[in-house]
Amino acid sequence: METIEQVLESKNIRVTAMRMLIYKFLVEKEVAVTLSDIENAFVKADRTTLYRTIKTFEEKVIVHQIDDGTGITKYALCEEGCNCDIKNDLHLHFHCNNCNETICLTEHKIPQIKVPDGFVSENVNLVVKGICDKCSG
């Protein structure tokens, strides 16, 4: 089991207290979070720091951005060996219309989508909306 420090270092991210806390927060959360979620969890920290931290994590492919159609971008941890930036290796996301939470369905790969001649598909964003397991139970 890697420590948080090791995770950050292996991705060439400088280790700071703030970054470790935010990483820990993301690990504990099982759903995608908004910047506001992080803000509420760390009221003592500045919004900008949180914003830039998440941007750094994004660049270094520790988290990926999710656009679930709520208009607010969310973030979630990448899986081990996640290739968020490589086409056709993206998983889909599920957005619950009831609890408003968004989760990664990492085991569900996106099917190949055919596009017309002349179009080149580079990547695919797929969000399924409905009722999640917790809300439908």
Added chain:
Amino acid sequence: METIEQVLESKNIRVTAMRMLIYKFLVEKEVAVTLSDIENAFVKADRTTLYRTIKTFEEKVIVHQIDDGTGITKYALCEEGCNCDIKNDLHLHFHCNNCNETICLTEHKIPQIKVPDGFVSENVNLVVKGICDKCSG
């Protein structure tokens, strides 16, 4: 060939000069447009009017909203007999990373997506990103 008036009337939308112009604009554009696009095309009209007009069109299922991941909602005309509000009848959208335009691929239906047990799929947002036919040529 229906006139614009007839189209609007058939959808129970009051015919006004502004609405006819905006409808005409949407017909002529072959890609999804943002509110700003409409704004730039009708500088003399007020933003609110354009905003509410498009909202009216949306309610009456003349246009549908597209979330292509740019963060700005776009709008495009619905096809004849479009069932934008009915699940599983949605077409997919293609967003060009080069020219930044988004088009409807109406003939391409979204494949059935399997979700885990306990999850209920209500609808699906699928955006393919890449290079469009104009830009790849």
Added chain:
DNA sequence: TAACAAATGCACTTCCATTGCACTTACTAT
């Protein structure tokens, strides 16, 4: 044509995303 309903225009407000700059903290090379 009077009366009512809907459409339009103006002025705000809110919310999220983003940036500039000053200050502080952490790494690096002597």
Added chain:
DNA sequence: ATAGTAAGTGCAATGGAAGTGCATTTGTTA
């Protein structure tokens, strides 16, 4: 160890898009 540099953090402010309240105008109907 320590000075110097690069990166991280905090504060303040900006910008863009979305949305709302209210007064005015336009259109429909009795």
